[in-house]
Amino acid sequence: MRTVSDLPNDVREDEYIQIPLSDGVRLAARIWRPVGSENDPVPAVLEFIPYRRRDLTAQRDSIHHPYMAGHGYACARVDLRGSGDSGGVLTDEYLERELLDAEEVLAWLADQPWCDGRTGMMGISWGGFNALQVAARRPESLRAIMTASSTDDRYSDDVHFMGGCLLGDNLSWASTMFAYNSCPPDPALVGGQWRKMWHERLEHSGLWLDTWLRHQHRDGYWKHGSVIEDLGAIQVPVMAVSGWADGYSNSVFRLLAGLGVPCLGLLGPWSHKYPHLGQPGPAIGFLQELVRWWDRWLKGIDNDVMEAPALRAWMQESVVPSTAYEERPGRWVGEREWPSPNIVFESRSLGAGRVLGEGEPEKREGALTLSSPLSTGQHAGKWCSYNAPPDLPYDQREDDGGSIVFDSVPLPERLEILGSAVVELELAVDRPDAMIAVRLSDVTPKGQATRVTYGLLNLTHANGHERPEKLVPGRRYRVSVPLNGVAQAFPPGHRVRISVSTSYWPLVWPSPEPVTLSVFQGEHTRVHLPVRPAESEGDGREVAPFGEPEGTAPVTTSRIESGEERWDLNQDLVNYESSLNVVKDLGTVRFDDIDLEVTRRADERYSHVHDDYDSVRGETAWTMGFARGDWSVRTETRTVLTSTATDFHLHATLDAYEGTRRVATKIYTSVIPRDCV
Incomplete structure (x- = not known):
């Protein structure tokens, strides 16, 4: 990425501003704005997230917020209540209190002498979620938003559930927030009250995983904050961004199709990253695009930003399987609208282990029957890639060995x-609860299988996620499984593979019991492919090249202790235990400008014994540490999730230390009945 220092405006930074809320809580903000904006006011852009603006997101923030400020915007990076240096306690995602706080912050920004009264919201992940949610509430000053790596549907298309299946990332993400919520504010800013604020967080933030596991269907808990419930409530322009390696690409398609306001969609090869920092590459000059977006909708400049195709997507070329890529080869393609009349769905029957071509007679042989081993899914990678190698899916041949396969x-x-x-699929199962994982892969002439996309379906949810129904063993059902949206090219000589399994652990928490699946071949078992004909010159689908990635210089850091990243599969052939062990150790880093040392380490272990479904176990452990001079604090959190056919068993601990002295301990234990999950 190119570092830019020569900007149209000199930038002033206010490192610590306290924004007062109506209930007396004060939120910590870092604000960048053009020098002289108090005399020549500018629009303001808010990013509102819980990830500690002073340290954990400081490098990322310092790349794009000063850049936008240098182009004529006041940029506010505000910690949610209960996070970073803000007061209060954070007790869950996207609560009504959070959205009310956001509205108050926007009103405060609009009322500042350096703001002209117009505001925007932006963010990736959490900040993308609440940008959509706040837009649906129509605050007076809000003129446009940019939402990246987010969703409009918190139940069906988020880290918790997919297709009604409980995701392994639900445990992983809950453990991340368990650790983050245990972190203290910085005494250098909040002074002597830091310890009181810290202990309030330790005592009252709670164990979010317990809450999430008690909402196993699409109920009011998940509908809150799911803007898909009423997309018409959003009345400001939306830029929606994600990547094919991310977990949130589907919402871009839905927002383009469902919003009645100006909307641009951008889908690259990236994981859970902003596009100017995009990995796998190529990264793009996204900040230039974003400035043009704000210029159009916050300043009213009649530029050409809306002349781009409504959807710009990276058409990926074929690659051999790998758990990480520096870059994905491909090209940018565009569609003037979505759904696009250029996309033609080609239907191909599945029979006799084949994806049948056009004109081939449908095969009506008997059922294909399978019970997948629990090890099927160990090469699936993460539900949402963070490009923390290696977290992308590996060669699917081993997982395909436990699957029904059509080539x-x-x-x-x-x-x-x-x-x-x-x-x-037309299918039957032998248990009242069952799930299926359906994968589409690109198979090379040598047999290597690269997963292109996939879908999940909890079969008890086949008729909806609000009121699932137990299955009747042996009864035939017809189900439809949508796969995650993607742009992919298959070269001549390659094969298209459809694989179906009854396990995909640990990406998905397994069904209560082993399941035998029968898939019936014939007219009701088929795949519908969204085929995109090649563009022709002048058809309006050309995509102008993006600029080189650029941003302002990140804050400087010094490496104090090295970390490590591992992703190990272990098989004990004596005790028949298999485990996936993930280590993400970021070591210790000093933020030079504030002389703060930060330590982070996460360990995850997902295990099972042979095909004993009661042995399935997910275990996570986090360490967070902060130190400056004589001040040193550390928290250690541990979460263990197991299950039986009837219940989830949850156990978690939190220990907090000042120096070597333990100053707080919390223990959580609960048994939560399974209900069609």
Whole structure:
């Protein structure tokens, strides 16, 4: 990324501003704005997240907020209540209190002498979520938003559940927030009250995983904050951004299709990253795009930002399987609208272990039957890639060994798809609870299988996530499984593979019991591929090249202790235990400008014994440490989730230390009944 220092405006930074709320709580803000804006006011842009603006997001923030300020905006990076140096306690995601706070912050920004009264919101992940949610509340000053790596549907398309299946990342993410919520404010800013604020967090933040596991269906808890309930409530322009390696690409398609306001969609090859920092590459000059977006909708400049295709997507070329890529080869393609009339769904029957081509007679042989081993899914990677190598799916051949597989003949010509493929199956199972994982892979002539996309379905949720129904063993059902949207090219000579399994652990928490699945071949078992014909000159689908990634210089840090990152699969062939062990140790880093040392380490372990479903276990442990001079604090959190056929068993601990002295301990234990999950 190119570092830019020569900006149109000199930038003033206010490192610590306290924003008062109506209930007496004060939120900590870092604000960058053009020098002289108190005499020549500018629009303000808010990023509102709980990830500690003073340290954990300081490098990222310092790349893009001063950049936008240098282009004529007041940029506010505000810690949510109960996080960073803000007062109060954070007790869950996207609560009504959080959204009310956001409205008050926007009103405060609009009322400052250096703001002209117009505001925008932006963010990735949490900040993308609440930008959508706040937009739906229509605060007076808000003129536009940019939402990256977020969702409009908190139940069906978030880190908790997918297709009604409980995701392994639900445990991982809950453990992350358990650790983050245990962190103290900085005494250098909040003074002597830091200890009182810290202990309030330790005592009252709670164990969010317990709450999430008690809402196993799409109820009012998840509908709150799911703007898909009423997309018409959003009345400001929306830029929606994600990447194919991210967990949140589907919402871009839905927002483009469902919003009645100006909307741009951007989908690159990236994981859970802003596009100017995008990995896998290529990263793009996203901040230039973002400035043009704000110029159009916050300043009213009649530029050409809306002349781009409504959807710009990275058409990925074929690659061999890998758990990490520096770059994904491909090209940018565009569609003037979404859904696009250019996309043609081609339906292909699945039969006799084949994805049948056009004109081939449908095979009506008997059922294909399988019970997947619990080890099926160990090469699935993370539900949401953070590009923390290696977290992308590996060669699917081992997982395909525990799956029903349908292969096409070698393709006679290039095939490109854009959008969401759908797999329809006629099936039966032998248990009242069951799930299926359906994968679409690109198979090379050598047999290597790169997962292109996938979908999950809890079969008890086949008729909806609000009121799931137990299955009747042996009864035939017809189900439809949408796969995650993608843009992918398949070269001539490659095969398209559809794989179906009854396990995909640990990406998905397994069904209560082992399941035998029968898939019936014939007219009701098929795949629908969203085929995109090649563009022709002048058809309006061309994409102008993006600029080089650029931003302002990040804050400087010094490495004090090195970390490590590992992703190990272990198999004990004596006790038949298999485990996936993930280590993300960021070591110790000093933030030079504030002389603060920060330590972070996360360990995750997902294990099972043979095909004993009661042995499934997820365990996470986090260490967070902060030190400056004689001041040193550390927290250690541990979460263990197991299950039986009837219940989830949850145990978690939190220990907090000042120096070597333990000053607080919390223990959480609960048993939560399973209900069609």
